[in-house]
Amino acid sequence: MYSMKETCQKVNMTYETLKFYCNEGLVPNVKRDKNNYRIFDDKNINWLNSLSCLKKCGMSIQDMKTYLSLCLKGQSTIPERKIMLDKLKVDLMNRIVELNESVDFIDNKQQFYDDALRGKIKYNSNLINIED
Numbered sequence: 001m002y003s004m005k006e007t008c009q010k011v012n013m014t015y016e017t018l019k020f021y022c023n024e025g026l027v028p029n030v031k032r033d034k035n036n037y038r039i040f041d042d043k044n045i046n047w048l049n050s051l052s053c054l055k056k057c058g059m060s061i062q063d064m065k066t067y068l069s070l071c072l073k074g075q076s077t078i079p080e081r082k083i084m085l086d087k088l089k090v091d092l093m094n095r096i097v098e099l100n101e102s103v104d105f106i107d108n109k110q111q112f113y114d115d116a117l118r119g120k121i122k123y124n125s126n127l128i129n130i131e132d
Contacts, residue, residue, distance in 0.1 A: 001031070001039040011048040018048070026051060026064055028072065057088050058095070 008015050021027050022038060027047065033039050040048075054064055067084055070077035116123040124130060 001033075001041055002045070004038055004040075007040040007045065007048065010045050011052060013048065013052060021048070021051060024061060024065070026061070026068060028068065054088075057092055059088060 002010060004015060004018060007013075008018050011018075018027075022030060027040075027044060030038050030040060030044060051064060054067065059067070063084065067081060070081050070084075112121070115121045
């Protein structure tokens with residue numbers, strides 16, 4: 001069993017985030033010790049790692065609650081959970097495309113700047129008039 005602090009270290013989460021997730025009901029079956037402090041087991045740790053991943057993927061708290069609710073209903077809700085994850089994956093793939101386009105833009109702009117600084121090309125701007 002792990003304390004809040006130990007759990008935060010294990011899942012690389014701030015104390016405030018862990019407390020928020022618990023208060024929002026996103027961490028079911030959390031036990032309490034004799035002093036009424038939350039204590040976490042390995043299943044809680046695995047679930048918290050899943051929540052962290054879903055958050056990084058862009059899932060909202062409300063969608064996390066829906067996903068959790070489906071998980072708690074058992075195997076019969078696997079098709080619904082798969083649909084949720086499929087939609088999340090599509091969004092992620094679209095974000096990857098956008099991020100790659102942004103990286104390409106920066107690479108091209110950096111090359112333009114390097115070429116202008118080396119005198120390889122004439123500098124021009126879309127924002128200001130440059131006198132010859």
